[in-house]
Amino acid sequence: MTAHAPLPWRRITIILNRPRGAAFAAPVSLPAAPARFADILPAVRAIADAFQSEAHQAMAGLDQPVTCSCGCDACCRHLVMLGETEGLALLRTLRTLPEDHQSRVRARFQAGLERLEAAELTPDLYATFTREVHNQRRLGEMQTAYWELQIPCPFLEDGSCGIYAERPLICRQYAMTSPPAACRTPFSAGTTMVKVLPPYDLAGAAAAFDGQQAHASRALPLLFCLLRESHLNRRVFPVLEPEPMLARFLEFAAEHYARADQPPYDKERP
Numbered sequence: 096m097t098a099h100a101p102l103p104w105r106r107i108t109i110i111l112n113r114p115r116g117a118a119f120a121a122p123v124s125l126p127a128a129p130a131r132f133a134d135i136l137p138a139v140r141a142i143a144d145a146f147q148s149e150a151h152q153a154m155a156g157l158d159q160p161v162t163c164s165c166g167c168d169a170c171c172r173h174l175v176m177l178g179e180t181e182g183l184a185l186l187r188t189l190r191t192l193p194e195d196h197q198s199r200v201r202a203r204f205q206a207g208l209e210r211l212e213a214a215e216l217t218p219d220l221y222a223t224f225t226r227e228v229h230n231q232r233r234l235g236e237m238q239t240a241y242w243e244l245q246i247p248c249p250f251l252e253d254g255s256c257g258i259y260a261e262r263p264l265i266c267r268q269y270a271m272t273s274p275p276a277a278c279r280t281p282f283s284a285g286t287t288m289v290k291v292l293p294p295y296d297l298a299g300a301a302a303a304f305d306g307q308q309a310h311a312s313r314a315l316p317l318l319f320c321l322l323r324e325s326h327l328n329r330r331v332f333p334v335l336e337p338e339p340m341l342a343r344f345l346e347f348a349a350e351h352y353a354r355a356d357q358p359p360y361d362k363e364r365p
């Protein structure tokens with residue numbers, strides 16, 4: 096992989112005007128020189144975190160507080176899908192961990208892959224994310240089968256995320272207002288889970304955006320990131336002006352939110 100010189104940074108405030116309510120403002124750091132989409136991920140994460148913080152406040156105000164808390168980790172056993180840019184970022188994060196931490200994570204990747212193999216799920220999962228990523232029924236089947244294996248995310252350390260500041264966008268996108276116990280039986284009849292969604296699908300959009308334009312979603316299971324490392328490293332991303340790139344991305348991400356299966360917290364709730 097080519098090493099890039101560190102980029103100079105600058106702080107700006109992103110303002111998003113909304114059809115109702117106050118405009119959303121989030122301070123972010125952006126590279127001060129042309130960059131790749133991966134280089135503006137810290138800004139996208141900062142926006143995701145600001146949405147989360149706003150969601151927590153909004154739901155508390157509605158007397159339906161978010162029930163997610165540190166050490167509550169059932170959600171870290173789901174089939175986590177992420178885009179290629181995020182996959183590369185995750186591998187970079189892994190390489191920066193202290194050696195003993197890195198070894199534990201690598202061992203968990205290996206153990207998780209062995210569990211998939213033993214359950215004969217690897218070929219189906221591979222086919223789903225390469226050829227059927229838009230097939231919601233198939234994705235649903237894979238989500239259920241993966242959940243039944245109860246494979247902890249390789250980054251889970253004693254019930255907490257070991258890379259919290261660097262965790263993928265999808266892990267910043269959901270919050271629950273239902274009791275945490277519901278998250279332990281997500282596919283059982285009678286379980287009701289109430290999600291709080293932000294008004295932008297940042298994770299979904301990041302899986303289908305190369306910095307210049309939208310493309311077909313290229314998502315992969317988090318557990319496959321190490322396996323796909325050489326493939327991911329071959330991807331070429333355009334080098335572009337960061338601010339217009341972020342603006343294009345947010346416009347694209349806004350289109351995804353209409354697909355949410357629950358009203359976002361800044362829309363009328365039933």
Ligand code: SF4
Nearest residue numbers: 163167169170275278
């Ligand atoms: S309530 Fe559910 S989604 Fe929230 S942290 Fe706990 S297990 Fe995860």
Ligand code: SF4
Nearest residue numbers: 171248250251256266
């Ligand atoms: S990256 Fe962190 S938050 Fe996301 S699934 Fe893994 S342990 Fe959980």
